[in-house]
Amino acid sequence: MTGSGAVARGHYSAASDDGLMALVRAGTAQAFSPLYERHVAVARARARHLVPRCAAEADEVVAEGFLRVLEVLLAGGGPTRSFRAYLLTTITRTALARKRREAQELLTGDPAADEAAHTRVDPRPYQERAVEGALERSLAIRAFERLPASARQVLLYTEVLGMSPAHAAPLLDISPNAVSSRAHRAREALRAAYLDAHVTPRPFPPGCAPVVGELGTWARRALRPRRRSIVDEHLGRCRGCRDLADELASLNTIRVPETPPRLRPTG
The missing domain is CATH 1.10.1740.10 (RNA polymerase sigma factor, region 2, helix turn helix motif)
Known part of the structure; x- marks a missing residue:
């Protein structure tokens, strides 16, 4: 045959x-x-x-x-x-x-008990559940920990504590408009880091390691033009990185929410 x-x-x-x-x-x-x-x-x-x-x-x-x-x-x-x-x-x-x-x-068939179970387990919309469930929480936290200190700080105030830019501005010693701008950049960085957190830790060849570290941002189409050109050129000749890039691009279409993963502690 x-x-x-x-x-x-x-x-x-x-x-x-x-x-x-x-x-x-x-x-x-x-x-x-x-x-x-x-x-x-x-x-x-x-x-x-x-x-x-x-x-x-x-x-x-x-x-x-x-x-x-x-x-x-x-x-x-x-x-x-x-x-x-x-x-x-x-x-x-x-x-x-x-x-x-x-x-x-976990549902029991008893309406009152089931409602309580839904409240305890997953009362939120699907996209938010997907990143806040037990499986996704570790990835979200890992992504958060990869961010620069300034990005973690603004997300702590605006996302975790739910502060408005006006309330967060004095704590960050910047204007409310600057808080909004920094928070926007931090959310995008978190989405890219969230994709990167799905990469199974393993050694990469020296020439691949810098590219692998940027693939989350590449999948989000947030790389600057010159860096994207460099990454695209590498992907054109490296099958391993190309496969990883395709995987993260696919994950980006089905997994990354339009608001960042919630990092608020439970319990």
């Missing part, structure tokens, strides 16, 4: 990711096995990064994520390139979906 890349049955491991995806999309499910073998380690690392307290649950997220990708490909959909980026985005969405299901399982 031949397919994309003229790969013979039994020799799928010699094909590229793109060629294997084309074979699976054409109905050759066996071609998915090399994709699993190539990417299961990074998928497991991502799942354990998102679900750090339970290795067994993280492994279930990995299995469910791979199954979802396989089903999409067999149905004729899914990516045509950057399999890893698509897979890791699916892993992230799967982990969040499991968290939502767990919240639903």
